[in-house]
Amino acid sequence: MYNSIVLVKQVPDTANISGKVMKDDGTVNRALLPAVFNPEDLIALELALQVKEKYGGKVTAITMGPPRASDTLRECLFMGADEVYLITDRKFAGADTLATSYVLSAAIQKIGNFDLIFAGRQAIDGDTAQVGPQTAEKLNIPQVTYVEEIVELNEKRAKIRRKIENGYEVLDCALPILLTVLKDSAEARPFSTKKLLAYKNAKSLMDIEKMVEGNSLLYADKLVQEFKDRGLFIPTITADDLDIDTERCGLKGSPTKVHKVESVILAGGSHIKIEPTKDGLGSLIDQLMEDHIFG
Amino acid sequence: MNNFSNDVWVYIEQRDGKAADVSYELLSKGRKLADSMGGTLKSVVLGHNVEHLAAETFKFGVDEAILVDNENLYQYRTMPYSRIFSSLVNEHHPRIVLFGATITGRDLAPRIASNTKSGLTADCTDLQISDVTYLKKEYKDLLLQIRPAFGGNIIATIITPDNPTQMATVREGVMEKHLSESPRQVKISRVEYVPDPVDELIQIIEQHREENKVDIKSAPIIVSGGYGVGSKENFRMLHELAKLLGGEIAGSRAAVDAGFINHERQVGQTGVTVRPKLYIAVGISGAIQHRAGMQESQKIIAINTDPDAPIFGISHYGIVGDAAEVIPRFIEAFKNKLK
Known part of the structure; x- marks a missing residue:
């Protein structure tokens, strides 16, 4: 039996950014971008589910983010996660990777009882690949990044294949360990129809508070109990639930700060137009020869 | 202080x-x-x-x-x-x-x-x-x-x-x-x-590497093709041009995805970053991910059918035209200069 915790993230769909979502000042209007399940995290969850199927154990998915990130947790339930947690607090907002891993590691310690932690190699909004290793360091456990395959689990040790420059290596690792996985290491399973029907109404406290808003007939406390009874309550972890120093969380706890953001604007029109004719190309080649570009 | x-x-x-x-x-x-x-x-x-x-x-x-x-x-x-x-x-x-x-x-x-x-x-x-x-x-x-x-x-x-x-x-x-x-x-x-x-806590039990024979990073001249080149057949012309100029062939991610060229020759954010003396971008629209991998090139020539393609914005020389016509003419013109 091997218990897994999977770190997932809801991200803006940066792969499909068009001019429309760019604001005049060059920043991205996140509100106009659809939020998606970070692609490599989906694979992380898939690998954790495969471990469960092969060796037994439990899969717990956690995410840190704003209340709407419960969307991503519901999707984890649709795929087969046994348990999910939403880690959310205004104090966590604006965190860089160091502050994020600080909170994540505290939440993981609170959840406890794990052999493996899975995460995507990186998230498509920042592409930093830092949160995984930093979380492992804070938990004082080893890490394997760029995982291609879990070859074998045996006697609380793992044999893992990872990508290296121009090749791969196979590692023998003591557990617990944190793994960050590559997109090609598996294919994510589709949502189970049964689970989708079962969990589509799963809600976090914030989701429920939103339902109650402006409806005097509903009471949040009562609803929470009702959702709990039906197994549809997504538990949240806030700063108060964790043994942490809030000075090390969120923007305040982030050593790196964004100083300036510019949109990528092309100079345009500054190039010399060359006619695609024999003469045009000939003069271009002359010019390049004069500039000693060839040879 | x-x-x-x-x-x-x-x-x-x-x-x-x-x-x-x-x-x-x-x-x-x-x-x-x-x-x-x-x-x-x-x-x-x-x-x-x-x-x-x-x-x-x-x-x-x-x-x-x-x-x-x-x-x-x-x-x-x-x-x-x-x-x-x-x-x-x-x-x-x-x-x-x-x-x-x-x-x-x-x-x-x-x-x-x-x-x-x-x-x-x-x-x-x-x-x-x-x-x-x-x-x-x-x-x-x-x-x-x-x-x-x-x-x-x-x-x-x-x-x-x-x-x-x-x-x-x-x-x-x-x-x-x-x-x-x-x-x-x-x-x-x-x-x-x-x-x-x-x-x-972690031991390496096996390691396998294939030495990278391809090294487009150190090539002084790179002829790079995109999806706009159209086919693997058309890519042959780029190979010929690259050989003639003493350079290497490369491609954009779209060209790699289309199977025109191998990933090890991909230029851009998810490929290799290059800064050759001359970069010839053929049928490459110039998405930011591609530009990030080549915009430091000393001279850039863009060949594209779309006069509004972003690649022209960072090019020194722009040729509006179809690669299948422009490249053979370029090859011919270059051969003439060598005579």
Whole structure:
């Protein structure tokens, strides 16, 4: 039996950014971008589910983010996660990777009882690949990044294949360990129809508070109990639930700060137009020869 | 004024006693950064039988090399490397630490940053030293860490204003490598390796590498094709042109995805970064991810049927036309010049 915790993230769909979502000042209007399940995290969850199927154990998915990130947790339930947690607090907002891993590691310690932690190699909004290793360091456990395959689990040790420059290596690792996985290491399973029907109404406290808003007939406390009874309550972890120093969380706890953001604007029109004719190309080649570009 | 040091450290990534190119590129950049704040440049070399490597770094302007040499460090492993490097940082508090944004660098750097509570910025495309005003506070000689973000749609400048150590990873091929004109005298500081049980939590049981025969990074001329080239057949013309000009063939991600060319020849954010003397972009629209990998080329020629293609915006010469017609004419014109 091997218990897994999977770190997932809801991200803006940066792969499909068009001019429309760019604001005049060059920043991205996140509100106009659809939020998606970070692609490599989906694979992380898939690998954790495969471990469960092969060796037994439990899969717990956690995410840190704003209340709407419960969307991503519901999707984890649709795929087969046994348990999910939403880690959310205004104090966590604006965190860089160091502050994020600080909170994540505290939440993981609170959840406890794990052999493996899975995460995507990186998230498509920042592409930093830092949160995984930093979380492992804070938990004082080893890490394997760029995982291609879990070859074998045996006697609380793992044999893992990872990508290296121009090749791969196979590692023998003591557990617990944190793994960050590559997109090609598996294919994510589709949502189970049964689970989708079962969990589509799963809600976090914030989701429920939103339902109650402006409806005097509903009471949040009562609803929470009702959702709990039906197994549809997504538990949240806030700063108060964790043994942490809030000075090390969120923007305040982030050593790196964004100083300036510019949109990528092309100079345009500054190039010399060359006619695609024999003469045009000939003069271009002359010019390049004069500039000693060839040879 | 703060009491922070002015040391710039560069992690020398090595395999079998040979350093990665990116490490030398970072030394060249690190020298400039150190000079602009009146600081010193140090190389940090971990490995086994690598003293010659530590000495080699002085050719790139290093003031001092820190060397940890032990058989347990023969191959890169996360635990001993990060543990030793972290303890060095915690002891000496360098102002700046640079790593290549390679698989190894991206495995190692975040772990060290976490242990030492330092700021770390991934995949920088430029680094500068500048005085900065942030939240009404004045900071002297901060490291501006410039990187694309949001899938390359924006360029962000990141700073680490209040921490003693600013760390960054930089992609291979982005900085220029050059030998120092006035190399310092070799001064190697050896640090003893003290074993620790955590070093042995992970063992390498097998390693397999295919040596990269293709090296488009060092090609002086690159003929690069995109989806707009249309077919593998048409790509043959690009091969012919590349051969004629003494260059290498490359492609955009779209061309790789379409199967026109192998991934090892892909230029761009998820491929290789190149800066040749001449880059001929054929049928490449010029998405930001591609431009990020080639815009530092000395001369860029764009050939595209779409006169509004973004690639023209960064080109020196633009040819509006179909590759299938323009390339044979280019080949012919070049052959005529050689006669």
